[in-house]
Amino acid sequence: MEFTAEQISGFVGGRVVGDGSVSVSGFSPIEEGKKGNLSFIANEKFAHLLNSTEASVIIVSEKLLEDKKYPSTLIVVEDGYLAFQVLLNMVQQLKSRRTGVEQPSFVNPSVEVPEEAYIGAFSYVDEGTVLGTNVQIFPQAFIGKDVKIGDNCIIHSGVKIYDGCIIGNNCVIHANTVIGADGFGFQAGPDGFTKIPQLGNVVVQDDVEIGSNCSIDRATIGSTVIGRGTKIDNLIQIAHNVKIGQHNVIAAQAGIAGSATIGDWNMIGGQTGIVGHINIGNKVRIQAQSGLIGNAEDGETLYGSPAMPAGDFRRSYVLFRQLPQLAQRVNELEKQSSKNPS
16 A cells, blocks of 8 residues: 555644655654655654654654754654554554455345445354444354444454444454353352343443453343443453443453443553452552452552552562561570570
8 A cells, every 4th residue: 555645644633744745655663764664753762863764754743853854754743653553553454454245154134234344254143233334344253133333343253242232433353252141140049050141231332442362241131331442452351240431451361250340541450350349440550460359449559469559569568578587587586585484
Protein backbone atom coordinates (compact mmCIF):
# COMPACT_ATOMS: atom_id res chain seq x y z
CA MET A 1 0.00 0.00 0.00
CA GLU A 2 1.16 3.50 -0.80
CA PHE A 3 0.02 6.76 0.81
CA THR A 4 1.01 10.39 0.41
CA ALA A 5 2.04 12.57 3.32
CA GLU A 6 -1.18 14.54 2.85
CA GLN A 7 -3.29 11.39 3.14
CA ILE A 8 -1.42 10.22 6.24
CA SER A 9 -1.85 13.64 7.81
CA GLY A 10 -5.59 13.27 7.35
CA PHE A 11 -5.55 9.85 9.00
CA VAL A 12 -3.78 11.07 12.16
CA GLY A 13 -5.07 14.64 12.36
CA GLY A 14 -1.71 16.31 11.75
CA ARG A 15 -0.37 19.14 9.59
CA VAL A 16 2.16 18.73 6.79
CA VAL A 17 5.44 20.64 6.78
CA GLY A 18 7.10 20.15 3.40
CA ASP A 19 5.93 18.38 0.26
CA GLY A 20 2.54 16.80 0.93
CA SER A 21 2.63 14.82 -2.31
CA VAL A 22 5.61 12.68 -1.22
CA SER A 23 4.49 9.04 -0.98
CA VAL A 24 5.62 6.17 1.23
CA SER A 25 5.02 2.43 1.06
CA GLY A 26 6.76 1.11 4.18
CA PHE A 27 7.99 1.84 7.69
CA SER A 28 11.48 2.28 9.18
CA PRO A 29 12.84 2.99 12.66
CA ILE A 30 14.12 6.55 12.66
CA GLU A 31 17.72 5.34 13.12
CA GLU A 32 17.41 3.26 9.91
CA GLY A 33 15.27 5.63 7.85
CA LYS A 34 15.05 4.85 4.13
CA LYS A 35 13.70 6.70 1.13
CA GLY A 36 10.11 5.73 0.46
CA ASN A 37 9.52 4.88 4.11
CA LEU A 38 7.74 6.58 7.00
CA SER A 39 9.09 6.89 10.54
CA PHE A 40 8.23 8.79 13.71
CA ILE A 41 9.91 10.72 16.52
CA ALA A 42 8.24 11.29 19.86
CA ASN A 43 11.27 11.37 22.18
CA GLU A 44 13.68 14.28 22.51
CA LYS A 45 16.75 12.02 22.46
CA PHE A 46 15.99 11.14 18.81
CA ALA A 47 15.16 14.68 17.68
CA HIS A 48 18.63 15.26 16.21
CA LEU A 49 17.91 12.54 13.62
CA LEU A 50 15.40 14.87 11.97
CA ASN A 51 18.44 16.52 10.38
CA SER A 52 20.02 13.37 8.96
CA THR A 53 17.47 10.57 8.42
CA GLU A 54 16.69 9.49 4.87
CA ALA A 55 13.08 8.63 5.72
CA SER A 56 10.80 10.39 3.25
CA VAL A 57 8.07 11.24 5.76
CA ILE A 58 8.29 11.57 9.55
CA ILE A 59 5.49 11.84 12.09
CA VAL A 60 6.85 14.10 14.82
CA SER A 61 5.65 15.62 18.09
CA GLU A 62 5.31 19.38 17.71
CA LYS A 63 7.31 20.15 20.86
CA LEU A 64 10.45 18.66 19.22
CA LEU A 65 10.56 21.03 16.24
CA GLU A 66 12.89 23.97 15.84
CA ASP A 67 12.35 26.97 13.62
CA LYS A 68 14.28 25.72 10.58
CA LYS A 69 13.93 23.60 7.46
CA TYR A 70 14.23 19.82 7.57
CA PRO A 71 15.20 17.46 4.73
CA SER A 72 12.16 15.19 5.12
CA THR A 73 8.47 15.94 4.88
CA LEU A 74 7.05 16.19 8.38
CA ILE A 75 3.61 15.39 9.72
CA VAL A 76 3.35 17.44 12.90
CA VAL A 77 1.08 16.18 15.67
CA GLU A 78 0.70 16.69 19.40
CA ASP A 79 1.91 13.17 20.28
CA GLY A 80 4.04 11.45 17.65
CA TYR A 81 3.97 8.05 19.33
CA LEU A 82 0.18 7.99 19.66
CA ALA A 83 -0.33 9.14 16.07
CA PHE A 84 2.04 6.46 14.80
CA GLN A 85 0.11 3.79 16.70
CA VAL A 86 -3.15 5.02 15.19
CA LEU A 87 -1.61 4.74 11.74
CA LEU A 88 -0.21 1.24 12.35
CA ASN A 89 -3.61 0.03 13.54
CA MET A 90 -5.27 1.42 10.44
CA VAL A 91 -2.72 -0.17 8.11
CA GLN A 92 -3.01 -3.52 9.87
CA GLN A 93 -6.77 -3.49 9.45
CA LEU A 94 -6.50 -2.58 5.78
CA LYS A 95 -3.95 -5.32 5.10
CA SER A 96 -5.99 -8.03 6.83
CA ARG A 97 -9.42 -6.94 5.61
CA ARG A 98 -11.29 -9.40 3.42
CA THR A 99 -14.81 -9.59 2.03
CA GLY A 100 -17.26 -12.33 1.16
CA VAL A 101 -18.34 -15.66 2.60
CA GLU A 102 -15.85 -18.47 2.11
CA GLN A 103 -16.97 -22.02 1.59
CA PRO A 104 -17.52 -24.35 3.25
CA SER A 105 -19.25 -22.33 5.98
CA PHE A 106 -22.79 -22.04 7.30
CA VAL A 107 -24.70 -18.79 7.64
CA ASN A 108 -28.34 -19.15 8.67
CA PRO A 109 -30.67 -17.74 6.01
CA SER A 110 -32.10 -15.30 8.57
CA VAL A 111 -28.72 -13.56 8.88
CA GLU A 112 -28.01 -10.59 6.65
CA VAL A 113 -24.33 -10.45 5.76
CA PRO A 114 -23.21 -6.88 4.97
CA GLU A 115 -21.49 -6.43 1.63
CA GLU A 116 -18.20 -5.38 3.29
CA ALA A 117 -18.18 -8.26 5.79
CA TYR A 118 -16.03 -11.38 5.73
CA ILE A 119 -16.89 -14.85 7.04
CA GLY A 120 -14.08 -17.39 6.84
CA ALA A 121 -14.28 -21.04 5.88
CA PHE A 122 -15.71 -23.56 8.37
CA SER A 123 -17.41 -20.82 10.38
CA TYR A 124 -20.97 -21.16 11.69
CA VAL A 125 -23.38 -18.23 12.16
CA ASP A 126 -26.70 -19.18 13.74
CA GLU A 127 -30.17 -17.71 13.29
CA GLY A 128 -31.11 -14.25 14.48
CA THR A 129 -27.56 -12.96 14.57
CA VAL A 130 -26.97 -9.35 13.52
CA LEU A 131 -23.64 -8.42 11.90
CA GLY A 132 -22.39 -4.84 11.66
CA THR A 133 -20.56 -3.32 8.72
CA ASN A 134 -16.97 -4.38 8.03
CA VAL A 135 -17.16 -7.34 10.43
CA GLN A 136 -14.32 -9.81 9.94
CA ILE A 137 -15.04 -13.35 11.14
CA PHE A 138 -12.06 -15.61 10.53
CA PRO A 139 -12.19 -19.37 9.85
CA GLN A 140 -13.62 -21.87 12.32
CA ALA A 141 -15.46 -19.30 14.43
CA PHE A 142 -18.83 -20.13 16.01
CA ILE A 143 -21.49 -17.43 16.40
CA GLY A 144 -24.60 -18.59 18.26
CA LYS A 145 -28.25 -17.57 18.07
CA ASP A 146 -29.34 -13.94 18.43
CA VAL A 147 -25.80 -12.63 18.79
CA LYS A 148 -25.14 -8.98 17.92
CA ILE A 149 -21.73 -7.96 16.60
CA GLY A 150 -21.09 -4.27 15.98
CA ASP A 151 -19.27 -2.44 13.20
CA ASN A 152 -15.59 -3.01 12.40
CA CYS A 153 -15.17 -5.99 14.74
CA ILE A 154 -12.51 -8.64 14.18
CA ILE A 155 -13.36 -12.14 15.39
CA HIS A 156 -10.31 -14.35 15.02
CA SER A 157 -10.16 -18.07 14.27
CA GLY A 158 -11.69 -20.47 16.75
CA VAL A 159 -13.62 -17.85 18.73
CA LYS A 160 -16.92 -19.06 20.21
CA ILE A 161 -19.67 -16.55 20.96
CA TYR A 162 -22.64 -18.19 22.63
CA ASP A 163 -26.33 -17.35 22.18
CA GLY A 164 -27.58 -13.87 22.98
CA CYS A 165 -24.21 -12.20 23.59
CA ILE A 166 -23.59 -8.64 22.42
CA ILE A 167 -20.30 -7.33 21.01
CA GLY A 168 -19.99 -3.57 20.52
CA ASN A 169 -18.27 -1.63 17.75
CA ASN A 170 -14.54 -1.77 16.96
CA CYS A 171 -13.84 -4.83 19.13
CA VAL A 172 -11.12 -7.42 18.59
CA ILE A 173 -11.45 -10.95 19.97
CA HIS A 174 -8.41 -13.17 19.52
CA ALA A 175 -8.18 -16.86 18.72
CA ASN A 176 -9.98 -19.51 20.76
CA THR A 177 -11.60 -17.16 23.24
CA VAL A 178 -15.06 -18.16 24.51
CA ILE A 179 -17.69 -15.52 25.17
CA GLY A 180 -20.83 -16.57 27.00
CA ALA A 181 -20.13 -20.08 28.30
CA ASP A 182 -22.15 -21.01 31.39
CA GLY A 183 -21.19 -19.40 34.66
CA PHE A 184 -19.90 -21.71 37.38
CA GLY A 185 -23.18 -22.02 39.25
CA PHE A 186 -24.10 -25.13 41.26
CA GLN A 187 -26.25 -25.73 44.32
CA ALA A 188 -25.04 -28.27 46.90
CA GLY A 189 -27.57 -30.91 47.93
CA PRO A 190 -27.67 -34.32 49.62
CA ASP A 191 -26.98 -36.08 46.33
CA GLY A 192 -24.28 -33.75 45.04
CA PHE A 193 -24.26 -30.49 43.11
CA THR A 194 -27.21 -29.41 40.96
CA LYS A 195 -26.56 -27.04 38.09
CA ILE A 196 -28.15 -23.59 38.32
CA PRO A 197 -29.34 -22.53 34.84
CA GLN A 198 -27.33 -19.65 33.41
CA LEU A 199 -29.88 -17.55 31.55
CA GLY A 200 -28.08 -14.24 31.11
CA ASN A 201 -25.53 -13.09 28.53
CA VAL A 202 -22.27 -11.21 28.05
CA VAL A 203 -22.17 -7.60 26.88
CA VAL A 204 -18.86 -6.40 25.47
CA GLN A 205 -18.98 -2.65 24.91
CA ASP A 206 -17.21 -0.62 22.18
CA ASP A 207 -13.44 -0.60 21.60
CA VAL A 208 -12.66 -3.65 23.72
CA GLU A 209 -9.82 -6.03 22.85
CA ILE A 210 -9.80 -9.54 24.30
CA GLY A 211 -6.73 -11.77 23.98
CA SER A 212 -6.55 -15.42 23.02
CA ASN A 213 -7.83 -18.34 25.10
CA CYS A 214 -9.93 -16.24 27.47
CA SER A 215 -13.24 -17.30 29.01
CA ILE A 216 -15.92 -14.76 29.83
CA ASP A 217 -18.95 -16.45 31.39
CA ARG A 218 -22.56 -15.48 30.83
CA ALA A 219 -24.55 -14.17 33.77
CA THR A 220 -26.92 -16.32 35.74
CA ILE A 221 -29.51 -13.62 35.05
CA GLY A 222 -28.75 -10.19 33.61
CA SER A 223 -25.37 -9.56 31.97
CA THR A 224 -21.67 -9.99 32.52
CA VAL A 225 -20.32 -6.64 31.29
CA ILE A 226 -16.93 -5.65 29.84
CA GLY A 227 -16.78 -1.85 29.71
CA ARG A 228 -15.80 0.37 26.82
CA GLY A 229 -12.12 0.55 25.94
CA THR A 230 -11.05 -2.25 28.28
CA LYS A 231 -8.08 -4.38 27.15
CA ILE A 232 -7.86 -8.00 28.28
CA ASP A 233 -4.69 -10.06 27.85
CA ASN A 234 -4.49 -13.80 27.05
CA LEU A 235 -5.60 -16.64 29.33
CA ILE A 236 -7.99 -14.71 31.55
CA GLN A 237 -11.11 -16.00 33.32
CA ILE A 238 -13.99 -13.61 34.01
CA ALA A 239 -16.85 -15.25 35.86
CA HIS A 240 -20.61 -14.77 35.73
CA ASN A 241 -22.20 -11.41 36.56
CA VAL A 242 -18.86 -9.58 36.78
CA LYS A 243 -19.15 -5.88 35.92
CA ILE A 244 -15.97 -4.31 34.52
CA GLY A 245 -15.98 -0.58 33.84
CA GLN A 246 -14.26 1.48 31.16
CA HIS A 247 -10.61 1.53 30.09
CA ASN A 248 -9.25 -1.18 32.35
CA VAL A 249 -6.16 -3.21 31.48
CA ILE A 250 -5.95 -6.79 32.77
CA ALA A 251 -2.76 -8.82 32.30
CA ALA A 252 -2.46 -12.54 31.52
CA GLN A 253 -3.72 -15.34 33.76
CA ALA A 254 -5.81 -13.10 35.99
CA GLY A 255 -9.03 -14.57 37.39
CA ILE A 256 -12.08 -12.59 38.50
CA ALA A 257 -14.75 -14.44 40.46
CA GLY A 258 -18.49 -14.03 40.14
CA SER A 259 -20.33 -10.75 40.77
CA ALA A 260 -17.18 -8.70 41.38
CA THR A 261 -17.58 -5.06 40.32
CA ILE A 262 -14.59 -3.20 38.91
CA GLY A 263 -14.58 0.53 38.15
CA ASP A 264 -12.73 2.53 35.49
CA TRP A 265 -9.06 2.95 34.53
CA ASN A 266 -7.73 0.14 36.73
CA MET A 267 -4.52 -1.80 36.10
CA ILE A 268 -4.65 -5.47 37.13
CA GLY A 269 -1.37 -7.39 37.01
CA GLY A 270 -0.80 -10.89 35.69
CA GLN A 271 -1.93 -13.90 37.76
CA THR A 272 -3.98 -11.69 40.04
CA GLY A 273 -6.91 -13.41 41.75
CA ILE A 274 -10.01 -11.39 42.68
CA VAL A 275 -12.71 -12.95 44.83
CA GLY A 276 -16.39 -12.58 44.06
CA HIS A 277 -18.89 -10.03 45.36
CA ILE A 278 -16.36 -7.26 46.05
CA ASN A 279 -16.07 -3.72 44.69
CA ILE A 280 -12.92 -2.25 43.19
CA GLY A 281 -12.95 1.51 42.64
CA ASN A 282 -11.30 3.60 39.93
CA LYS A 283 -7.60 3.95 39.07
CA VAL A 284 -6.61 1.08 41.32
CA ARG A 285 -3.26 -0.62 40.61
CA ILE A 286 -2.93 -4.29 41.58
CA GLN A 287 0.52 -5.85 41.47
CA ALA A 288 1.03 -9.17 39.64
CA GLN A 289 0.24 -12.35 41.61
CA SER A 290 -1.80 -10.46 44.17
CA GLY A 291 -4.87 -11.97 45.80
CA LEU A 292 -7.64 -9.46 46.42
CA ILE A 293 -10.15 -10.58 49.06
CA GLY A 294 -11.82 -7.28 49.96
CA ASN A 295 -12.96 -3.99 48.50
CA ALA A 296 -10.45 -1.51 47.07
CA GLU A 297 -10.88 2.26 47.22
CA ASP A 298 -10.17 4.69 44.38
CA GLY A 299 -6.49 5.20 43.64
CA GLU A 300 -5.11 2.43 45.87
CA THR A 301 -2.00 0.47 44.93
CA LEU A 302 -2.17 -3.09 46.23
CA TYR A 303 0.46 -5.82 46.60
CA GLY A 304 0.58 -9.35 47.93
CA SER A 305 -1.73 -12.20 48.80
CA PRO A 306 -3.89 -11.30 50.54
CA ALA A 307 -3.43 -7.92 48.90
CA MET A 308 -2.63 -4.92 51.07
CA PRO A 309 -1.60 -1.29 50.44
CA ALA A 310 1.77 -1.08 48.72
CA GLY A 311 3.49 0.73 51.60
CA ASP A 312 2.36 -1.87 54.13
CA PHE A 313 3.48 -4.66 51.82
CA ARG A 314 6.97 -3.21 51.36
CA ARG A 315 7.47 -2.73 55.10
CA SER A 316 6.21 -6.25 55.77
CA TYR A 317 8.44 -7.67 53.07
CA VAL A 318 11.52 -6.08 54.61
CA LEU A 319 10.70 -7.85 57.88
CA PHE A 320 9.89 -11.09 56.08
CA ARG A 321 13.34 -11.17 54.48
CA GLN A 322 14.88 -10.71 57.92
CA LEU A 323 12.99 -13.64 59.48
CA PRO A 324 15.92 -16.13 59.33
CA GLN A 325 18.23 -13.70 61.16
CA LEU A 326 15.49 -12.78 63.64
CA ALA A 327 14.79 -16.48 64.31
CA GLN A 328 18.49 -17.08 64.91
CA ARG A 329 18.65 -14.18 67.38
CA VAL A 330 15.58 -15.50 69.24
CA ASN A 331 17.19 -18.97 69.48
CA GLU A 332 20.40 -17.47 70.84
CA LEU A 333 18.48 -15.42 73.41
CA GLU A 334 16.56 -18.53 74.49
CA LYS A 335 19.82 -20.44 74.93
CA GLN A 336 21.30 -17.63 77.01
CA SER A 337 18.11 -17.42 79.06
CA SER A 338 18.17 -21.18 79.77
CA LYS A 339 21.81 -20.95 80.95
CA ASN A 340 21.07 -17.98 83.20
CA PRO A 341 17.61 -18.55 84.66
CA SER A 342 16.40 -15.74 86.85
